[in-house]
Amino acid sequence: MGQPLSNTGNPFELTAEVLCARYSGRVYRFAAMVSTSSHDAEDLAQTALERAIRALARFDPQRGDIEGWLWRIVANAAGDAHRGARRQRLLVQLLVRRADRRAHQAPPDTFDEVLLSAVRRLPSRQRAAIALRYGADLDLQTVGATLDVSVAGTSMLIRRALNRLRAELSQQEEQP
């Protein structure tokens, strides 16, 4: 391998393999919630992990903990992917009619799929907060630090997102 894959300054020697083994599950859960499809989620999780591995040699434990460092990288990767996907969507819309695309999308059937679909329809900021809190299983402080929002602001953001999800799901339950 032509580049450093570990941070030698770290006392417990966090290697790329350890980083992947420890965080890939949570990174994928986060990615699945913020992405519009499973395919995009896989791409995002891979890109985020790749960026983290590349940056591992520069991680300095003196400047902050690994969680804050990692999730900032992951959130930035998600932001880049979101912008790229939006450009791609605009291009696709020029070529394909929306109605045709909807006809090919299967409706969600399990509750998890319904819930995931509702999460993916949240506004991007609320979606990121939900994905960091429940997908990545982070505390409010780390979620806030990752999104550059105060703890109180993060709490409000998540509360609003949860209310929106509850409203949407109960609306769907009422429908026959």
Place this chain on the structure above:
Amino acid sequence: MTDIETRLREMQLQPPRDLQARALAAAASPRAEPGRRILPVVLVAILTALLAGYGALAFTNVPPAAAAGTGGYGVGEGCWFVRDVDGLHFHVGGWYHGLPALCTSERRDSAPGR
């Protein structure tokens, strides 16, 4: 309905088995940033096209030999930069002794110069 927070935490979202291997392999391979590599190439291509078009225009606008050989240029005639009553401005010009004629205010009855 079970509490939504619990459902979000317990949602079954399994990463693909080869995710770790793919990330490790991608990180070990040389960085490929197509956007950043293409940008200079596109800029160079645009500049080359502009220069080529500009050169073609210049060659088609070479002043008549009689003008250069006898009485000089008229105002703006055969020059790349022209100064007239409206001030200094760009004008698709011609060539003088094999070089771009960067003259500014020559008249037909005066000798060509810089």
